[in-house]
Amino acid sequence: MQIPFLDIKAAYDELKEPIDEAVARVCTSGWYIGGGEVETFEKAFAAYTQARRCVGVGNGLDALHLALLAMDVGPGDEVIVPSNTFIATWLAVSQCGGIIVPVEPWPDTSNINSDKIEAAITARTKVIIPTHLYGQPAELDGVLDIARRHGLRVLEDAAQAQGARWQGRRIGGHSDAVAWSFYPGKNLGALGDGVAVTTDDPVLADRIATLRNYGSSHKYVHELKGFNTRLDPIQAATLAVKLTRLDEWNTRRRVIAAIYDERIDAPGVFKPEVAVGAEPVWHLYVIRSEKRDSIAASLEQEGIGSLIHYPTPPHLQGAYRDLGMAEGSLPVAEELARTVLSLPIGPHLDPTDAERVAAAVNRAAA
Numbered sequence: 058m059q060i061p062f063l064d065i066k067a068a069y070d071e072l073k074e075p076i077d078e079a080v081a082r083v084c085t086s087g088w089y090i091g092g093g094e095v096e097t098f099e100k101a102f103a104a105y106t107q108a109r110r111c112v113g114v115g116n117g118l119d120a121l122h123l124a125l126l127a128m129d130v131g132p133g134d135e136v137i138v139p140s141n142t143f144i145a146t147w148l149a150v151s152q153c154g155g156i157i158v159p160v161e162p163w164p165d166t167s168n169i170n171s172d173k174i175e176a177a178i179t180a181r182t183k184v185i186i187p188t189h190l191y192g193q194p195a196e197l198d199g200v201l202d203i204a205r206r207h208g209l210r211v212l213e214d215a216a217q218a219q220g221a222r223w224q225g226r227r228i229g230g231h232s233d234a235v236a237w238s239f240y241p242g243k244n245l246g247a248l249g250d251g252v253a254v255t256t257d258d259p260v261l262a263d264r265i266a267t268l269r270n271y272g273s274s275h276k277y278v279h280e281l282k283g284f285n286t287r288l289d290p291i292q293a294a295t296l297a298v299k300l301t302r303l304d305e306w307n308t309r310r311r312v313i314a315a316i317y318d319e320r321i322d323a324p325g326v327f328k329p330e331v332a333v334g335a336e337p338v339w340h341l342y343v344i345r346s347e348k349r350d351s352i353a354a355s356l357e358q359e360g361i362g363s364l365i366h367y368p369t370p371p372h373l374q375g376a377y378r379d380l381g382m383a384e385g386s387l388p389v390a391e392e393l394a395r396t397v398l399s400l401p402i403g404p405h406l407d408p409t410d411a412e413r414v415a416a417a418v419n420r421a422a423a
């Protein structure tokens with residue numbers, strides 16, 4: 058019996074009727090850009106994330122990019138980013154003409170090591186971007202404290218952390234702004250591209266809303282050189298349906314993670330640690346092992362899917378060859394890339410299948 062890494066269509070199957078109804082409602086409304094469906098979802102997601110404002114945007118890279126532009130990041134400005142993240146976090150800085158300043162992660166949580174941030178700050182630093190990787194909140198108190206002391210802004214990349222909490226409060230309004238992603242495989246996933254930015258800062262919210270729509274806040278008045286990157290009403294209507302199920306889906310992910318925590322006990326396999334104050338939502342369950350490749354091969358032989366997030370850190374990608382950062386320059390990120398393995402997890406994974414996965418990992422690593 059096969060155990061896929063993620064059964065992505067199962068979320069649609071579970072909510073087929075209300076999603077079909079929501080999509081049909083948009084089709085018959087005759088309103089296909091912006092409008093009530095987008096506003097309704099924005100309000101619902103702001104309330105869910107305990108943020109004052111939510112602005113729907115077209116995709117995750119644009120959300121990060123527009124948020125940085127709204128924070129006045131331009132050519133020559135330095136932005137501190139995690140060395141261990143999906144490349145979108147870096148590309149958004151590059152799109153602004155900003156200078157990438159990578160900071161290494163804690164190996165146990167894979168998130169930015171706040172003890173190493175201060176040494177990376179210069180007079181040109183403007184923003185710090187912590188990524189809540191794998192659905193686990195980065196150590197936000199440390200980041201926010203450093204930002205406050207140095208007069209910097211903080212933009213969270215929460216693409217993998219819908220519903221996660223830091224110190225009891227949901228991710229969404231802790232910092233200056235939070236960029237999300239509703240890429241289909243995320244904990245809250247659309248039927249295509251679609252994302253949002255949440256913030257408590259009305260100035261940032263208005264600027265991002267203007268930038269996403271041709272730099273225009275009123276029809277045919279263009280005060281900024283903007284972009285076209287809007288949240289689609291069909292996606293918004295779908296997301297509003299799925300949002301009602303997100304907490305339950307995250308609870309089911311927690312059950313799977315608890316099974317892995319309890320049952321995986323092979324020597325040399327390191328399980329993810331949760332930072333004090335963090336309440337993760339287990340977008341991914343990532344183990345580390347020197348035997349990563351042979352474990353993945355054994356799992357595959359047993360029909361169990363696994364993936365690597367991510368096999369090559371951004372600084373070793375061709376896209377960033379111009380930075381001249383050779384292998385060895387960010388050793389923690391490089392070691393993670395060499396040893397991490399993401400096990401099957403999702404709201405529709407049967408707990409008994411997770412028990413099978415854990416047993417297979419133990420056998421493969423023995």
Ligand SMILES: *Cc1c(COP(=O)(O)O)cnc(C)c1O
Pocket residue numbers: 116117118119142143145146188214216217237238239240250251252
């Ligand atoms: C998915 C993801 C993004 C980008 O989201 P898209 O909506 O696919 O553009 C950005 N950052 C991280 C950490 C992600 O996982």
